[in-house]
Amino acid sequence: MRKLYINGISSISPQNEAIFKGSTPQQYENNILPAQAQDYKSLLQPMMLRRMSKGVKMGLFCAKKALDEAEVKIPDVILVGTGQGCMEDTEKFLSNMLESEEGLLSPTSFIQSTHNTVAGQIALDLNCNGHNMTFTQNSVSFESALIDALLQQNDQNIKNILVGGVDETSNELTGFQRLDGQIKKEGHRNLELYSSQTSGTIISEAAAFFALGSEKLKHSYAEFKDVEIINSLDEKILESRIENFLKRNDLLVSQIDAVILGKNGDIRFDQYYDQLQNGMFSATCQLGYKHLVGDNNAISSYAFWLASKILKEKKIPRIFKLNALNCARPRNILIYNQYLGRNHGLILLQDL
Amino acid sequence: MKGIAVTGMGIISAIGSNLEEIYSSLISGKDGISYPEILATNHTNLPVGEIKLSDLELSEILNLPKAHFYTRTALLAMHAIKELLKKSELAQFPEDTGFISGTSVGGIDKIEAHFYDFQDIVEYRKYIQAQHPGFTTEKIAEYFGLTQTVTTISTACSSSANAIMMGAQLIESGRLKRVIVGGSDCLTKFTLNGFSSLKILSENKNRPFDNDREGLNLGEAAAYLLLEAEDCIKGKPVLGRVKGYGNSNDAFHQTASSENGEGAFQAISKAIKKAGILSSEIDYINVHGTATRNNDLSESVALKRIFGRNVPDFSSTKSFTGHSLGAAGAVEAVFSLLSIQNNEIFPNLNFDTEMSETGLTPVTNFQKKKIRTVLSNSFGFGGNCTSLIFQKDA
Numbered sequence: 001m002r003k004l005y006i007n008g009i010s011s012i013s014p015q016n017e018a019i020f021k022g023s024t025p026q027q028y029e030n031n032i033l034p035a036q037a038q039d040y041k042s043l044l045q046p047m048m049l050r051r052m053s054k055g056v057k058m059g060l061f062c063a064k065k066a067l068d069e070a071e072v073k074i075p076d077v078i079l080v081g082t083g084q085g086c087m088e089d090t091e092k093f094l095s096n097m098l099e100s101e102e103g104l105l106s107p108t109s110f111i112q113s114t115h116n117t118v119a120g121q122i123a124l125d126l127n128c129n130g131h132n133m134t135f136t137q138n139s140v141s142f143e144s145a146l147i148d149a150l151l152q153q154n155d156q157n158i159k160n161i162l163v164g165g166v167d168e169t170s171n172e173l174t175g176f177q178r179l180d181g182q183i184k185k186e187g188h189r190n191l192e193l194y195s196s197q198t199s200g201t202i203i204s205e206a207a208a209f210f211a212l213g214s215e216k217l218k219h220s221y222a223e224f225k226d227v228e229i230i231n232s233l234d235e236k237i238l239e240s241r242i243e244n245f246l247k248r249n250d251l252l253v254s255q256i257d258a259v260i261l262g263k264n265g266d267i268r269f270d271q272y273y274d275q276l277q278n279g280m281f282s283a284t285c286q287l288g289y290k291h292l293v294g295d296n297n298a299i300s301s302y303a304f305w306l307a308s309k310i311l312k313e314k315k316i317p318r319i320f321k322l323n324a325l326n327c328a329r330p331r332n333i334l335i336y337n338q339y340l341g342r343n344h345g346l347i348l349l350q351d352l
Numbered sequence: 353m354k355g356i357a358v359t360g361m362g363i364i365s366a367i368g369s370n371l372e373e374i375y376s377s378l379i380s381g382k383d384g385i386s387y388p389e390i391l392a393t394n395h396t397n398l399p400v401g402e403i404k405l406s407d408l409e410l411s412e413i414l415n416l417p418k419a420h421f422y423t424r425t426a427l428l429a430m431h432a433i434k435e436l437l438k439k440s441e442l443a444q445f446p447e448d449t450g451f452i453s454g455t456s457v458g459g460i461d462k463i464e465a466h467f468y469d470f471q472d473i474v475e476y477r478k479y480i481q482a483q484h485p486g487f488t489t490e491k492i493a494e495y496f497g498l499t500q501t502v503t504t505i506s507t508a509c510s511s512s513a514n515a516i517m518m519g520a521q522l523i524e525s526g527r528l529k530r531v532i533v534g535g536s537d538c539l540t541k542f543t544l545n546g547f548s549s550l551k552i553l554s555e556n557k558n559r560p561f562d563n564d565r566e567g568l569n570l571g572e573a574a575a576y577l578l579l580e581a582e583d584c585i586k587g588k589p590v591l592g593r594v595k596g597y598g599n600s601n602d603a604f605h606q607t608a609s610s611e612n613g614e615g616a617f618q619a620i621s622k623a624i625k626k627a628g629i630l631s632s633e634i635d636y637i638n639v640h641g642t643a644t645r646n647n648d649l650s651e652s653v654a655l656k657r658i659f660g661r662n663v664p665d666f667s668s669t670k671s672f673t674g675h676s677l678g679a680a681g682a683v684e685a686v687f688s689l690l691s692i693q694n695n696e697i698f699p700n701l702n703f704d705t706e707m708s709e710t711g712l713t714p715v716t717n718f719q720k721k722k723i724r725t726v727l728s729n730s731f732g733f734g735g736n737c738t739s740l741i742f743q744k745d746a
Binding site for chain 2: 078083084085087090093094095097098101102104105106107110111112113114115116117119120121123124126127128129130131132133134135136137138140141144147148150151154172173176177179180182229230231232233297342343
């Protein structure tokens with residue numbers, strides 16, 4: 001089977017990418033974390049920018065940066081995972097429609113409310129006629145896109161695949177998540193997320209995109225090995241499912257050098273991670289990221305970004321660490337994430 | 353390569369709530385276009401392909417408890433998948449069955465109904481997650497005990513066609529043995545007003561490929577196929593094969609199709625290549641044919657580019673069902689398989705005059721014809737173009 005190399009990466013999140021180099025982390029207290037501002041104009045046309053929602057902006061910007069780094073002009077495939085999709089425009093059209101009681105409406109926000117707007121806009125910008133897919137399945141939206149990456153690379157003509165995760169927030173629709181217990185009731189400092197004894201989490205807007213290629217470059221980051229999604233599972237069999245996943249990739253638990261966990265401070269569901277921390281990965285270097293970038297349906301793409309950085313630079317910044325164990329030479333990194341106890345995702349990356 | 357076996361199907365649409373009803377409508381030319389009665393909208397002058405069962409009636413048919421959290425899209429999907437299950441001779445789906453659902457609307461019906469209530473009325477808050485289409489898919493999965501590979505594709509009007517393509521690839525690659533693929537979308541005020549704001553809804557019954565077509569009628573539907581790997585078939589009847597598929601992006605405009613139909617042209621070309629057939633082997637095309645001025649012209653141009661002067665028999669069955677958005681690809685996959693099974697072409701209704709630009713004439717009357725290979729097109733917003741090729745089991 002052909003290999004898939006991570007040849008370009010880019011992330012926009014509530015933290016700067018420089019956090020990997022040790023810059024001071026951004027702190028938030030109101031449980032909805034905005035993405036860091038970017039110089040969007042450097043890559044996107046100002047006229048287009050004005051019409052773009054945050055998700056489209058972040059997605060297109062990251063896509064271009066990742067492709068640039070991989071020296072790819074037009075990828076063969078564009079894959080996007082986005083849970084909530086284009087919430088800003090959905091909310092805009094919905095509230096205009098309700099307020100006007102189905103009166104005369106401008107189509108602009110309706111046009112841009114479609115879930116595949118980001119993937120479509122990337123294709124439009126790059127003039128890319130290739131396979132173009134958008135997945136939206138809660139916390140495995142990005143993982144679903146990764147599955148498609150593996151499927152598409154079975155075609156020998158496919159050389160470069162752009163894959164990414166993006167989710168934006170909007171006032172009302174994201175605000176509703178405070179009402180149904182998804183977002184913590186009381187304002188919570190992001191850096192103290194894991195010591196929270198309450199339900200709910202902190203939600204964010206973010207995007208991360210990757211240029212995957214069948215050819216290894218001098219500056220490639222890592223190899224994307226495998227991915228699996230499991231819609232629902234009993235906590236008791238989580239460990240055996242992970243073992244099977246590793247076995248499929250000829251790996252033992254002891255060969256995992258670092259595990260990146262999607263722990264989000266929700267006391268109702270963090271036991272999935274606790275179990276792994278105290279169980280099969282108790283002797284493994286454990287990392288977390290949601291205390292820095294919050295949670296959203298495509299945030300595992302941030303973990304993918306983090307794993308890529310670690311495998312290339314062979315270092316693990318302390319700010320991500322959940323335990324005191326070190327890992328001198330990270331080779332295999334496992335990413336595990338779930339949301340509200342459902343939609344479990346496993347991703348495996350390997351060094352070159 | 354034989355293609356991936358289709359071993360089951362289930363469907364509900366405006367022309368019937370099961371395969372038999374739908375088949376009988378198709379052969380007798382009975383459309384399901386009417387004015388909205390179930391959808392509470394002010395646009396009562398806009399014809400739709402509406403399923404005349406309320407959420408409550410659908411819930412009763414499905415024996416659901418009164419207090420449930422299913423969106424209408426989920427109810428329609430469950431109805432269709434239940435039919436699939438019943439006809440499959442399975443008591444329930446095996447544990448390793450995957451589920452890939454396509455939807456554009458998802459649970460927007462619940463969000464638009466309760467947008468102003470969430471703040472004050474606690475009991476509606478169970479629908480807050482419905483904003484996310486994956487929530488609808490997850491509830492359907494839960495109902496059928498599907499716990500493994502479950503995901504949602506949302507690429508507007510090609511969503512369920514893409515779900516079928518992905519399912520076929522999952523089996524081909526050996527990642528799955530068995531997968532339910534298809535899609536569901538219900539009528540909502542959100543989409544009806546959205547398409548109305550784009551001024552592409554017709555105030556009359558839609559007339560695909562007609563020179564004087566005025567736009568589309570929105571519809572609602574759910575349709576699903578069961579795809580199985582060879583070693584699972586074990587003598588079961590095979591309804592047809594997913595022989596080819598291809599997705600391509602038009603990369604022209606967020607909602608409009610290009611003049612030269614590039615996306616459609618490339619999607620069809622890929623599907624033909626994947627199927628390993630000659631374009632002349634295609635016996636019938638179930639076209640996307642939404643009856644908008646833009647789509648039908650662009651699709652005609654693409655067809656002429658592929659087939660030259662020999663465009664195969666084709667028809668748009670959206671004249672029966674309306675355009676059921678994310679579900680349309682799966683609905684038309686079922687129709688394509690019915691064509692193959694029965695050696696019949698279902699007509700393109702309401703057609704009178706050929707388009708001046710391309711002069712193509714669809715099949716306008718029910719026709720008996722030997723059908724081995726069918727091409728089915730589904731194109732969506734975001735330039736998303738998908739073509740599927742179904743073939744009779746050899």
